[in-house]
Amino acid sequence: MSHDHYRASFNQLAAWLRTHTTEAEQFSLWYNAEDSQFIRFNHGRVRQASEVRQIEVTLRLISHERHASEVFALAGDIELDIARLSKALTQLRELLLQLPADPYLQLERQAFTSEREGEGQLPSAAELIEQVVSLSDGLDMVGIYGGGPMYRGFASSWGAHGWHVATSASLDFSLFHANGEAVKITCGASHWDREALAAEFAQGREQLVHLGKPRKQLSPGQYRAYFAPAAFNSLVSMLRGGFSARALGNRSSALQALQLGTAAFSPAFTLSESASTGLEPLFNSEGSLRQDQALIRAGALAGKLVSARSAREYGLEANGVDSSESPSSLVIEAGDLPTADVLRALGTGLYIGNLWYLNYSDVGLARVTGLTRFASFWVEDGKIVAPIETMRFDDSLYAVLGQNLLALTQEQTLRISTRSYHHRDAQTVLLPGALVKDFTLTL
Incomplete structure (x- = not known):
């Protein structure tokens, strides 16, 4: 799914809530999604490669100093997701009827608009695998790569609306000596740098010699x-x-x-x-x-x-x-x-x-x-x-x-x-x- 798909999904959910809550109700919606590539390496070769696309939201409902929240997953299909949102809203309304008022309730009523889509440039799975396998030649390398865009959104009945996209990746790995000692390295970036990764491997090779x-x-x-x-x-x-x-x-x-x-x-x-x-x-x-x-x-x-x-x-x-x-x-x-x-x-x-x-x-x-x-x-x-x-x-x-x-x-x-x-x-x-x-x- 594209950046635009996640953004449209969040906007539609927020708009639906604004038209389906009563004058006596206030809401906040926290949107947390990712489109990630995970690759596990063992002995410098791919052990497992998978993609994770998931959306999780937290809906909070407030009414007459009573409040409750529900966290649930969405499918990325707007019809299915609105149905889930509607069900959660109904459940929270029923729950609020059973709760006492919270005398310490502190609400953030700030109205704001915040939008940021950070630029990032990451390798494809095939490119990343080629880099790691090549740099790991002759090494006992074990590690995991995780990368891709992350999406965050916030909306409230007080007029807050925030949208954020951040693209990043990290490769967390160890190089093992035959004696069981290891060099541990973590590389992280929004713009993947193959030369920087090669430099880390080179330093790791030098340290392996000393570990012997x-x-x-x-x-x-x-x-x-x-x-x-x-x-x-x-x-x-x-x-x-x-x-x-x-x-x-x-x-x-x-x-x-x-x-x-x-x-x-x-x-x-x-x-x-x-x-x-x-x-x-x-x-x-x-x-x-x-x-x-x-x-x-x-x-x-x-x-x-x-x-x-x-x-x-x-x-x-x-x-x-x-x-x-x-x-x-x-x-x-x-x-x-x-x-x-x-x-x-x-x-x-x-x-x-x-x-x-x-x-x-x-x-x-x-x-x-x-x-x-x-x-x-x-x-x-x-x-x-x-x-x-x-x-x-x-x-x-x-x-x-x-x-x-x-x-x-x-x-x-x-x-x-x-x-x-x-x-x-x-x-x-x-x-x-x-x-x-x-x-x-x-x-």
Whole structure:
């Protein structure tokens, strides 16, 4: 189905609702669709290829301070879909009769028109398969590709009407050594770049050679370390819930010390929610218009993510996030370290390709624990010497991103979420790599 088909489908559903709800009823409709290609690879060959075309909507009905929602799938045939919508509307009306009024009901009555159809250029399935099979020649490669357009729409009885199309793809794969060690790589883009993919495979081949060397066992202690973008993203992702106005207000945020001024990040660390450049729509599923929002500027807290309910509770101004109050289009400003000079700048220490199993060991101090994983190496005099045994770390983000942050790379990497549970995700992070000192390994 074409972009126009999905758009016409959404418009017709919204128009039908506007003429089939009563004066005492209000509605909102969230439209979530995708036309995706999924390809699984094993040993550098295609294991499974499939297409997923699906439409899911969330209909919310409000009347006399009572409200209820229903989520259901549509077929893409307007007659069938309107019949399903009509049935859902009838069921919600019956349900509202049984519900008490909600004294805390908070509605977004904003009227807006928002339309954005982001450009994208992706390979056909045949082209993608040819690229991956060719680049995987002689390698034990395992991975999954997911790509195609994603459609989002929102309409309400208060006059809101939003439409968004984003085209993107990601290839999440691992290259395995005969000894069982692996290099993990994720490539994401809206405009597929074959040369960039080839460069990732080339780097992966180089790292596989090093993975064949005897592993080095490190002692607990503090080490100079470089976090490749994938590993740095794992650390930064631990901050996601900390920007919530609700979490900051009830002191459950990992950034409460930053808010109180008792801790700070490095002046080199600046992070923002960039709704205008991400793949997510400029509106959310609750009917608010998303905004660009500085979150950390030169190491200090510069803003927070405020939903309509938190705005009312804490006397703040809402800035377009939904009730989760979580960022979805993060951008971390680059530094001045060329990626080509990373090993030289590191000198002797750790090159960390990936981290996993991260969790907070002390939320109040933003102290995080986890494990090194996938293509993490010991470096001496700017040269990779050996892979390291998996190590546990436990360190405060106020240290890693604060006084111990030495440099950020000039180049930034776009990471697109690979989550596809229920539907593909459109969250993005644009970030550099990071060089730090005194990173704490515990065992």
